[in-house]
Amino acid sequence: MNWDETTDEGAPQAADRLVGASADGEDQAVEAALRPKDLGEFIGQEKVREQLDLVLRAARARGATADHVLLSGAPGLGKTTLSMIIAAEMGAPIRITSGPAIQHAGDLAAILSSLQEGEVLFLDEIHRMSRPAEEMLYMAMEDFRVDVIVGKGPGATAIPLELPPFTLVGATTRAGLLPPPLRDRFGFTAHMEFYEPAELERVIHRSASLLDVEIDTVGAAEIAGRSRGTPRIANRLLRRVRDYAQVKAEGRIDRDIASAALAVYEVDGRGLDRLDRAVLEALLKLFGGGPVGLSTLAVAVGEERETVEEVAEPFLVREGLLARTPRGRVATPAAWAHLGLTPPQGRTGASGQQDLFGA
Numbered sequence: 001m002n003w004d005e006t007t008d009e010g011a012p013q014a015a016d017r018l019v020g021a022s023a024d025g026e027d028q029a030v031e032a033a034l035r036p037k038d039l040g041e042f043i044g045q046e047k048v049r050e051q052l053d054l055v056l057r058a059a060r061a062r063g064a065t066a067d068h069v070l071l072s073g074a075p076g077l078g079k080t081t082l083s084m085i086i087a088a089e090m091g092a093p094i095r096i097t098s099g100p101a102i103q104h105a106g107d108l109a110a111i112l113s114s115l116q117e118g119e120v121l122f123l124d125e126i127h128r129m130s131r132p133a134e135e136m137l138y139m140a141m142e143d144f145r146v147d148v149i150v151g152k153g154p155g156a157t158a159i160p161l162e163l164p165p166f167t168l169v170g171a172t173t174r175a176g177l178l179p180p181p182l183r184d185r186f187g188f189t190a191h192m193e194f195y196e197p198a199e200l201e202r203v204i205h206r207s208a209s210l211l212d213v214e215i216d217t218v219g220a221a222e223i224a225g226r227s228r229g230t231p232r233i234a235n236r237l238l239r240r241v242r243d244y245a246q247v248k249a250e251g252r253i254d255r256d257i258a259s260a261a262l263a264v265y266e267v268d269g270r271g272l273d274r275l276d277r278a279v280l281e282a283l284l285k286l287f288g289g290g291p292v293g294l295s296t297l298a299v300a301v302g303e304e305r306e307t308v309e310e311v312a313e314p315f316l317v318r319e320g321l322l323a324r325t326p327r328g329r330v331a332t333p334a335a336w337a338h339l340g341l342t343p344p345q346g347r348t349g350a351s352g353q354q355d356l357f358g359a
């Protein structure tokens with residue numbers, strides 16, 4: 001396997017975030033050991049697994065290279081893992097790179113021309129590739145050919161270069177940002193959903209056994225419930241709980257140990273961390289539940305606007321704790337309940353707040 005570059009999500013990440021979905025250095029080192037190696041080991045995503053299984057079996061039966069695959073979904077849901085599984089199931093090598101690493105068409109031409117027949121090319125964050133590279137990719141995906149431009153201006157010539165058949169696995173957190181001509185060139189497209197708690201429990205039991213950690217069912221459920229639907233976060237929380245258990249409980253994880261450990265790391269029962277709670281608390285305690293503008297909210301919690309908008313809010317919105325309305329950010333009834341606060345009485349008027357409470 002070749003790694004051309006480690007990936008980054010391009011979004012601001014609050015430093016040291018235990019519940020951040022992007023991989024940090026420690027994750028990258030441990031993740032290799034925890035990755036499922038074939039479709040049978042891959043937990044959850046039943047539909048994607050079933051469909052992909054058919055695509056790969058059919059390609060193998062034909063003795064052909066598998067169709068190009070597009071995987072979309074939030075960070076940490078298993079896109080890289082699936083791309084490696086595709087290569088393993090096809091008995092093919094894999095080459096890993098990412099959109100931001102390919103700034104010039106020449107960068108892509110160099111990668112494509114060095115692929116072996118049947119190789120899987122995993123292109124993470126494919127939506128962040130430069131336009132000229134993207135256009136080169138169209139032809140490479142469809143005809144296994146690229147035109148390498150030599151020279152500049154009127155004297156420039158295009159030299160066609162034949163490529164061996166390969167399988168492109170593109171991954172994106174933002175499928176909507178892909179231009180239709182690129183999207184249409186994938187033979188198989190799969191959207192990866194957040195995982196159910198029961199699936200994350202299985203991920204945690206599997207990882208615990210690989211890491212040789214003793215954990216009971218309720219301990220795993222406790223971690224799963226705080227993992228924000230994301231296997232990467234589940235594995236990271238498990239590692240922190242393991243540390244705590246080693247120091248305090250001879251390495252055994254049960255519900256009390258999991259819950260006490262995650263309290264130390266300030267990850268609450270629903271998976272909110274300090275930043276998430278600071279945003280909610282400001283919204284409720286300083287602004288009566290809103291509506292309040294994003295910039296004001298960011299100043300109140302002492303963070304950049306982008307950090308609040310891109311790091312904290314998506315999960316709060318997903319959890320139904322915060323709503324983005326045209327008049328500003330508004331807390332939902334569930335937010336008041338989660339922080340154990342009572343909403344002020346007699347709120348009337350045309351605010352988003354009233355709509356949410358009236359619903």
Ligand SMILES: Nc1ncnc2c1ncn2[C@@H]1O[C@H](COP(=O)(O)OP(=O)(O)OP(=O)(O)O)[C@@H](O)[C@H]1O
Pocket residue numbers: 007021022023030031032034035036041042043044045074075076077078079080081082124203231232235
């Ligand atoms: N279905 C799954 N079953 C078991 N473990 C999983 C599953 N999906 C992901 N994981 C684990 O979660 C970790 C993160 O997965 P992976 O790196 O594939 O996510 P990703 O979607 O590619 O993230 P990114 O978008 O940040 O690159 C890996 O260690 C992997 O072992």
